[in-house]
Amino acid sequence: MKKWGKRLFAVSALAAMCAGGTAFAEEEITLTYMGWLDNNEDGLRAVADLYEEANPNVKIEIELLESDQYDTVYMARMASGEAADLMSIRYQEDNKKNYASGDYVADLTGQPAVGYLKEGLDQVSAYEGEIQGIPVAADCWGLWYNADMLEKLGLEVPTTIGEFRNCCETAKEAGYVPIANGLQDGWTAWMTLWTLWGKAGEADPTLFDRFQIGEATLSDVEEVRWAFDTAKEYYDAGYYPENVLGTSQDSAVQLWYNQEALFCPNGSFFLTEVEAADPDFTYGFCKQPYNEEPQEDICAQGGYTFSMAAYKQGEHVDQAIDFINFFFTPENYSVYVEKAAVIGTTVEGVTGGDSGAAKQIGECITPMNTNLHPGAARDAATDGLAAVFAGVKTSDEVVAEMDQMLQDSLTK
Numbered sequence: 001m002k003k004w005g006k007r008l009f010a011v012s013a014l015a016a017m018c019a020g021g022t023a024f025a026e027e028e029i030t031l032t033y034m035g036w037l038d039n040n041e042d043g044l045r046a047v048a049d050l051y052e053e054a055n056p057n058v059k060i061e062i063e064l065l066e067s068d069q070y071d072t073v074y075m076a077r078m079a080s081g082e083a084a085d086l087m088s089i090r091y092q093e094d095n096k097k098n099y100a101s102g103d104y105v106a107d108l109t110g111q112p113a114v115g116y117l118k119e120g121l122d123q124v125s126a127y128e129g130e131i132q133g134i135p136v137a138a139d140c141w142g143l144w145y146n147a148d149m150l151e152k153l154g155l156e157v158p159t160t161i162g163e164f165r166n167c168c169e170t171a172k173e174a175g176y177v178p179i180a181n182g183l184q185d186g187w188t189a190w191m192t193l194w195t196l197w198g199k200a201g202e203a204d205p206t207l208f209d210r211f212q213i214g215e216a217t218l219s220d221v222e223e224v225r226w227a228f229d230t231a232k233e234y235y236d237a238g239y240y241p242e243n244v245l246g247t248s249q250d251s252a253v254q255l256w257y258n259q260e261a262l263f264c265p266n267g268s269f270f271l272t273e274v275e276a277a278d279p280d281f282t283y284g285f286c287k288q289p290y291n292e293e294p295q296e297d298i299c300a301q302g303g304y305t306f307s308m309a310a311y312k313q314g315e316h317v318d319q320a321i322d323f324i325n326f327f328f329t330p331e332n333y334s335v336y337v338e339k340a341a342v343i344g345t346t347v348e349g350v351t352g353g354d355s356g357a358a359k360q361i362g363e364c365i366t367p368m369n370t371n372l373h374p375g376a377a378r379d380a381a382t383d384g385l386a387a388v389f390a391g392v393k394t395s396d397e398v399v400a401e402m403d404q405m406l407q408d409s410l411t412k
Contacts, residue, residue, distance in 0.1 A: 030060075036066065036070040037066060042339040051323060051326055084314075085310065088306040091124050091135065093209040094212040103312060109130060112329075133309035134345075135345045136306055136345065137305045138304055141195055142198070142287050144256075144265075144266055145283060149262050164288075178263060183382075186379075196230055219396070232389060244389070265288070330346065
């Protein structure tokens with residue numbers, strides 16, 4: 001099962017020759033790796049242990065920071081020349097632009113690790129012709145349904161927005177919560193917005209990437225406002241838990257796997273929590289319906305949890321790149337996927353870890369960024385959704401605030 005790491009950890013590894021066959025000097029060295037807490041400690045540790053066996057005189061120290069602190073800390077360290085040899089990087093356009101601006105990351109074009117990826121994934125962390133990093137795991141989001149409850153209520157997986165509303169009404173009339181979501185934690189508004197903003201992403205797959213670097217605004221995009229208005233419609237209809245604004249996401253997820261709710265809008269990252277809580281719970285994935293016509297594309301909308309990169313200015317950059325190649329060889333990457341229980345990004349050699357509905361959609365992910373950076377625009381959206389629910393702001397006002405927040409952050 002995937003564990004969310006919460007500490008600094010070090011893995012000893014020693015080496016004379018890396019798995020890729022590259023020879024290095026035999027003096028003892030230390031490779032450092034920095035990432036954030038959601039980078040799957042168990043999986044990273046397991047592959048580092050394998051590197052230890054294959055490479056006798058390298059020590060790998062891995063530091064995991066809070067996710068919301070990581071970018072600030074790591075950019076500061078790169079700018080000062082004190083960055084880790086290996087790093088986790090985000091795939092959003094503003095992040096890629098920042099890494100490229102200081103010539104901080106090594107170009108991995110032509111490296112063996114790139115050749116293991118599924119088609120098109122070499123471009124996830126590509127910028128201006130250079131491959132900055134290798135995507136380590138896929139994240140996807142959409143509607144997860146309680147399979148037993150769907151059958152019990154005599155319903156089919158919805159493919160139109162009318163069918164979805166019918167499912168919600170049927171569940172509500174039977175005394176169940178139609179949509180398990182909670183907004184108490186603030187960030188969990190993304191569970192609703194991610195699934196609904198897919199409509200905007202389908203209309204323009206580059207929209208949110210361009211927004212992040214100031215090349216697009218959202219105020220004129222009807223599909224962005226539609227997401228807020230549709231969520232408000234579902235709120236007014238009583239589809240969310242009672243007192244959704246005061247319900248935590250953990251409580252909402254528990255409603256779902258405790259047989260009290262039908263749908264749960266969420267990312268695939270939460271499935272290990274569910275399976276640990278109830279191994280017998282049966283669930284499935286369905287894409288959020290947007291239209292009255294049946295959806296032909298049922299692929300999950302997804303992004304990537306993080307990419308692995310090498311610090312270009314580091315003393316041991318060649319050894320760091322060798323570790324990346326080692327990590328993504330099929331036999332080693334299979335160990336990571338098994339330990340981390342994630343959706344893999346390589347073509348072959350992944351023997352385990354993809355479980356339940358996550359495994360079913362592993363080959364069917366449409367790359368689509370509906371996650372907002374910088375944080376100011378994201379906060380405007382999450383606070384705005386609560387304000388729309390409460391009736392104190394309109395979707396037009398919230399989206400305009402998101403645009404303004406972005407512009408303010410870009411001019412600082």
